[in-house]
Amino acid sequence: MAKRDILIIPDTRLRQKSAAVTAIDASVRALVEDMFETMYEAPGIGLAAIQIGVAARVVTMDLAKKDEPKAPQVFINPEVTWSSDEQATYEEGCLSIPDYYEEVARPKAVKVKFLDLEGKAHEIEADGLLATCLQHEIDHTNGVLFIDHISKLKRDMVMKKFKKAQKRGETTRDAYKDDTPEHQIG
Numbered sequence: 001m002a003k004r005d006i007l008i009i010p011d012t013r014l015r016q017k018s019a020a021v022t023a024i025d026a027s028v029r030a031l032v033e034d035m036f037e038t039m040y041e042a043p044g045i046g047l048a049a050i051q052i053g054v055a056a057r058v059v060t061m062d063l064a065k066k067d068e069p070k071a072p073q074v075f076i077n078p079e080v081t082w083s084s085d086e087q088a089t090y091e092e093g094c095l096s097i098p099d100y101y102e103e104v105a106r107p108k109a110v111k112v113k114f115l116d117l118e119g120k121a122h123e124i125e126a127d128g129l130l131a132t133c134l135q136h137e138i139d140h141t142n143g144v145l146f147i148d149h150i151s152k153l154k155r156d157m158v159m160k161k162f163k164k165a166q167k168r169g170e171t172t173r174d175a176y177k178d179d180t181p182e183h184q185i186g
């Protein structure tokens with residue numbers, strides 16, 4: 001197991017569409033282990049493989065609360081098969097956009113089909129945080145970021161801030177761990 005570096009915007013790899021997994025072999029199992037180590041250490045509640053630079057349609061997630069036992073979930077080739085007309089708003093964050101949170105409106109409920117690590121096919125109906133997180137992570141597999149769902153004005157501000165940080169050589173999440181004014185938006 002190894003913790004990997006998480007890509008930060010404006011890294012263009014985050015805009016890549018990931019390829020479907022065709023065989024669930026040792027390399028996929030090793031990838032999933034690395035993703036969980038990276039996600040738990042961040043910490044985050046979800047992670048798509050492209051966020052560690054691997055363009056494969058693999059998602060890890062754990063929505064357990066702090067006082068609950070771990071509840072790791074793996075979604076291979078996840079795909080939304082149905083979404084509700086009703087929308088729900090949730091304040092989202094992204095490990096590839098450190099320390100930026102914004103309200104995003106998405107379908108309140110979705111049906112998602114996916115394979116598990118044994119290659120077994122599932123289809124689940126999700127709402128609440130699971131629906132939000134699944135949509136956020138499936139977006140990653142298609143090169144879409146949550147800032148694509150907010151106003152252009154806000155998105156431009158975020159991109160400007162992270163492009164400036166990149167110019168300063170701040171290309172890892174560690175660079176955003178402090179609270180200096182140049183890291184604040186608005």
Ligand code: K1U
Nearest residue numbers: 043044045046047092093094095096133136
């Ligand atoms: O995909 C990612 O970048 C991970 C992201 C998932 C997500 C969060 C909120 C709404 C939709 C999707 C995160 O995990 S951001 C960090 C976060 O939300 C969190 C971290 C620690 C404890 C609780 C939440």
Ligand code: ZN
Nearest residue numbers: 093094095096
């Ligand atoms: Zn994200």
